[in-house]
Amino acid sequence: MVNFNGVVLDDEAVFLNEKNRGLRYGDAVFETLRAHAGKVLFWEDHYLRLMASMRILRMEIPMEFTMEFLEAKILETLEKNRVHQKTARIRLTVFRKNGGLYTPKDRGVDYIIETSELENPFYLIDRERSYEVELFKDHYIAPGLLSTIKSNNRAVNVLAGIYAEENEYDNCLLLNTEKKVAEALNGNLFLVKGGTIKTPPLSDGALNGILRKKLIDIIGKTEDLTLEEASISPFELQKADELFITNVISGIIPVRKYRKKEYEIEVSKMLLGRLNAQVRLLG
Structure with missing residues (x-):
């Protein structure tokens, strides 16, 4: 109904x-x-x-x-x-x-x-799944305020989803017109390198995601981790220790592979535990 x-x-x-x-x-x-x-x-x-x-x-x-x-x-x-x-x-x-x-x-x-x-009341990570992503370069997101909202104008996301399905990827990373990585087709992107976690700023065309906001708050309260809202170049993806994608339905989705690079999921698991702790409190 x-x-x-x-x-x-x-x-x-x-x-x-x-x-x-x-x-x-x-x-x-x-x-x-x-x-x-x-x-x-x-x-x-x-x-x-x-x-x-x-x-x-x-x-x-x-x-x-x-x-x-x-x-x-x-x-x-x-x-x-x-x-x-x-x-x-x-x-x-x-x-x-x-x-x-x-x-x-x-x-x-x-x-x-x-x-x-x-199915599940809490956010889970499928540790056995090899979640692979690729850049989508056929079309680009325009940096600016309209890209930060959830409007029905989602042609780039739709085409990226079709591209991922046709090429057997689990997700695609979307670029803005300045060739910076803005987000995934269904969520915000976080990059882990050492003790620093980066996520693209809203000014790069990233969605103003609810889980993005929650993770920024959690990371800010976590010792030994530093959060940066800064542009991410495609070159940085293969230098990262971890990549993960966030949205309110799936929570945290760790990326396991991008081209020849394979990633760990240790920080993702730790942050997911802290996110689920907030969900329990809300329940």
């Missing part, structure tokens, strides 16, 4: 048409969230990012779009889908109302909440 503007509908219900601006122009933003046992993880961070994204796209924010209102609608949808006591993935999509061409006639919004069950 799906929640459309506060009304929970059957999956077969027809409630969108060809005039939808998210379909026509990518005029939409979204949040991907994780919930466990009726608790939305890092909800305040997600809510604040959603509000910031809507302001960047000049959408009118409805008065009822409070943190409490949207959380209640998410929890209602989880309950209707009978996953409110389980671990679940949620997608909250906000798109501008129908009308207009490039210039909208109405800056108001509609929203959709979708849910699906996840």
Whole structure:
């Protein structure tokens, strides 16, 4: 079942048409969230990012779009889908109302909440999996504010996903127009070299990820580790001790191979333990 503007509908219900601006122009933003046992993880961070994204796209924010209102609608949808006591993935999509061409006639919004069950209540690392990545160089991310938000304009990510599948890679790393590594196709990138962990700055076109923010905080409180928000060149990838990718659904995904380079996962495992400790507290 799906929640459309506060009304929970059957999956077969027809409630969108060809005039939808998210379909026509990518005029939409979204949040991907994780919930466990009726608790939305890092909800305040997600809510604040959603509000910031809507302001960047000049959408009118409805008065009822409070943190409490949207959380209640998410929890209602989880309950209707009978996953409110389980671990679940949620997608909250906000798109501008129908009308207009490039210039909208109405800056108001509609929203959709979708849910699906996840298997594990905590973040896990598959230690046996050889997770291999490659650079995607067919198209580039433009550095700037629009690249930091989760909008429906994801053509580069889609094409990188197809490239990875066709060439039997598990993921691709995306470059910006200055040929710096900005992110992975489905999350933020962290590079470990000695006691220093680097992650691309938002100004390089990296997504303003929720798990990115949480890991920056965890690393900042970890002895013997230093966090740098700094550009990463492709050359640095093969000099790194570890690479890992973060998103709110998978947590930390250690990269095991890039070209001829193979990586360790010791720092990834340690940080994952600290991340799961936060998840337990939230639960």
